[in-house]
Amino acid sequence: MTLASLSPYLFSMLIGVIGLLVGSFLNVLIYRLPIMMRRDWRNECAEYLQISIDSTDDIEQPFNLVLPLSRCSACKVAIKPYQNIPVISYVLLKGCCASCRQPISLRYPAIEILTALVSVLVAWRFGYSLQTVFALLLSWSLISLSFIDIDQQLLPDSITLPMLWLGLIVSVFSVFCAANTSIIGAAAGYLVLWSVYHVFKLATGKEGMGYGDFKLLALLGAWLGWQALPMIVLLSSLVGAIIGSAMIIFGNRDRNTAIPFGPYLAVAGWIALIWGKQINALYLSAVGL
Numbered sequence: 444m445t446l447a448s449l450s451p452y453l454f455s456m457l458i459g460v461i462g463l464l465v466g467s468f469l470n471v472l473i474y475r476l477p478i479m480m481r482r483d484w485r486n487e488c489a490e491y492l493q494i495s496i497d498s499t500d501d502i503e504q505p506f507n508l509v510l511p512l513s514r515c516s517a518c519k520v521a522i523k524p525y526q527n528i529p530v531i532s533y534v535l536l537k538g539c540c541a542s543c544r545q546p547i548s549l550r551y552p553a554i555e556i557l558t559a560l561v562s563v564l565v566a567w568r569f570g571y572s573l574q575t576v577f578a579l580l581l582s583w584s585l586i587s588l589s590f591i592d593i594d595q596q597l598l599p600d601s602i603t604l605p606m607l608w609l610g611l612i613v614s615v616f617s618v619f620c621a622a623n624t625s626i627i628g629a630a631a632g633y634l635v636l637w638s639v640y641h642v643f644k645l646a647t648g649k650e651g652m653g654y655g656d657f658k659l660l661a662l663l664g665a666w667l668g669w670q671a672l673p674m675i676v677l678l679s680s681l682v683g684a685i686i687g688s689a690m691i692i693f694g695n696r697d698r699n700t701a702i703p704f705g706p707y708l709a710v711a712g713w714i715a716l717i718w719g720k721q722i723n724a725l726y727l728s729a730v731g732l
């Protein structure tokens with residue numbers, strides 16, 4: 444049996460299961476990648492300054508996306524494979540560690556479910572096509588970047604730059620847009636936020652966003668073309684303004700507290716990926732064009 448012989452419903456369900464498994468890996472990536480980066484930065488600084496640093500990390504060596512194996516953050520007992528099944532294990536364990544019974548963060552199954560739902564929508568939107576494969580890769584990357592930015596206010600180059608280059612390569616085959624619009628989109632995406640950053644800094648003396656945001660918008664421009672950039676910027680700004688205002692009003696958050704902009708760009712970019720053409724058509728219809 445081939446994928447093409449499956450009904451759209453079965454195909455979407457299959458992609459959803461794959462999404463659950465990928466979501467479990469994304470939980471690892473979101474937690475470990477920033478730690479790996481900090482350790483690399485520390486070692487590079489020590490090498491540059493020609494000094495030795497005594498590690499006080501409670502993380503055993505080696506530390507990467509594979510090792511050490513998953514374990515409880517409270518009692519440090521290793522998690523058995525059957526206790527690490529996406530969502531199912533969380534339900535069976537009633538949200539607690541099997542060893543010490545400390546609560547497991549609801550965030551882990553939430554990211555797994557989110558990844559599965561996003562994957563199903565991608566599969567339903569693009570069907571049996573090469574677009575589905577690349578749209579899934581882009582979607583999973585955006586989920587990772589969003590949660591890392593929420594946690595660390597950091598958009599790792601190790602994700603954004605490879606995905607930016609992949610978007611440019613994919614455009615050669617016109618998967619989502621033509622190569623010329625992709626190249627212009629990458630350049631324009633970076634320059635738009637770069638310009639906003641410097642104008643804001645000149646006007647206020649403050650930094651309104653980070654360079655990671657420039658690269659993320661460049662990534663989205665490379666994948667979707669320059670035509671999608673106005674929609675992405677508008678949607679991300681609108682959502683950011685609404686959520687930021689709500690956090691200040693209802694969350695007692697200081698106005699000067701930095702709010703990561705990456706997740707809003709990622710959400711807007713994903714919406715443009717899935718429904719961009721329909722949104723554009725609706726807008727043109729509304730203005731009578």
